[in-house]
Amino acid sequence: MENPAQDIKHVLRTLTQGSPDAQHDVIYRYFAPGAVFEHPFCWVPSFKNVNVPRVGKIDSRVLIAAIYRWYKILSPKIEFELESCVYDERCSLLYLTIFQVFSLWFIPFHRAPVRLVTVLHLTPAPTTGDGTPPPPYDAAQEKRQAVLEGTEPSYAAVISGGASATPAHQPPQQQKKGEDNTSPPGSSAGGKPSASRPSSSSGSSSSPRPKRYVIAKQQDLYQVNECVKFVTLTSVVPIIVGFLQLLATVTCLIGATTLGPVMKAVRPAGGKEKA
Template sequence: MENPVRDITNVIRQLTQGPPEIQSWAIDRYFTSDATFVHPFCRVWGKHGGRDGIKTIFQWYKMMSPEISLDVNSIAYDKDHLRLYVNISQVFSIWIVPFYRAPVTLTTVLDLTRDPGDGRPLPDANAQRYYIAKQEDLYQTSEFIKFVMPWGGSSLVMLWQTLATLFCLIGAYAYCAIARVLTIVFFPFSLSRDSGEPYGNRVKAGN
C-alpha cells in the first residue's frame, strides 16, 4: 500500500469478497512473510511462513461464507506507530446453516511496516510502500458469539452483562453500607458532627 488510509478499503474487499485467486494474490502482496494474525477463534504466530497460515485461514473463511456483505465504517491511522484502526460491519452467513445471517461489527487493528520481509526490492524514498505485519480482529463478546450460537447467543451475552452490572451495583452499595456501619461502631469520633463526613474530606470555603 502506498497510502494506507486510501488503499485499505480495497485491500479488505479483496481479502474478503474477492475470488480465491484474488484473495491469495492480495495476501502475498500486502502481508509480510512473517505476518501475525489474531482472531477470537484462531491465531497465526509471527514466524517465517506466517503469511501461508493466514492464507489458509482466509481460504477456510471463504469456504464457510462464500458471500460476505461488508462496509468499512471508519478508518483511523496512527502515523507515528504505523497502525491502522478499521471499523467494519459485515453480514456473515454460513452455507451449512440455511437462512442464517449474522450481522457483526468489529475493529481490525493493522500493524504496518515498510519492510516486506521476503527479499522484495524496497521502493525508493519517494514511493514508500506499507505492508501488514500483524492483523488483529477485535469483536465484542455479543458479536463473536454469533459465530458459534446462531440463535440466542447475543441475548444470553446481554443477559449475562446485565446480571454482572447488577452484581457490581449491589456489591458497591453493600460495601459502602458495611464500611459506614463499621466506621460508626469503631471510629465514632472520626465523623464530623455537622456533616457526617470524615474531617479529611472537608474542604475549607474559598479553596
C-alpha cells in the same frame, strides 16, 4: 500500501470478497513475511523460512491465506462495510471498524451480522527488490538526444555528406568529453547554447518514492455478544449473553453501594500530598 488509510479498503474487500487467486496475491503483497494473525477462534504465530519437504520454504502467510480461503468457503457471499478508519502514523497502527454479515451456505437462513474492531500493526516494506527498478539503458534515446542538442550529426546528414560520421576508433563518450573541454559551458560544439540533458537520477532525488507499508500483525477484536453469533444458529444466545452482561452490571452497582462505605472506613483517604 503507500497510503494505508485509503488502500486498506481495497485490501479488505479483496480478502473477504475476492477470488482465491486474488486473496493469495493480496496476502503476499500486503502482509509481511512472518505476519501474525489473531482472532477469537484462530491464531497464527510468526514464523518464516520454514523448510517443508517437497514444498520448500514457507512462512506464516501460508496459514493466513488458508484462513481467509476457508472463511470464504464457509460463507461464499459476505456483506462487508468499512465504517471507520483511523491511522496512527506515529505508532504505525491502523484502527478499523468493520460491519459484516457472515452466512453459512449449508444452513438455510443463517445470518450473523457482526461488528468488530481490527487493529493492523504496520511496518515499512523491505526495500530490497521491492522498489521500482530504474529504467533500462536506451542507446537509441541517447542518440536522439545528442542529435537534438547538436553534439552529434544525424544519420541523414552523414549519408548526404554534410557531416562526418563518428570515427570508429573513438567512442561517442570520448568525443563528447573532448567537445565539452573545448566548448564554453552551456554551449555545444557549434557555439549554440545546448539544452541541459536531464539526469536519470534527478526524479528520484527531487521526489523520492513514498514509503510503502505492509501488515505485520492483524488483531480482530469482537465483543462477546458479537462473537457468539458465529457459533449459534438462533438469535436467542446473543440475547442471553446480553442479559448476563446486564446482570453483571447490576452486581457491580450493588457491590459498590453496599461495600463502598465499608472500604472507605477501613481504608481512609490519605493525607495531603506533599509539595
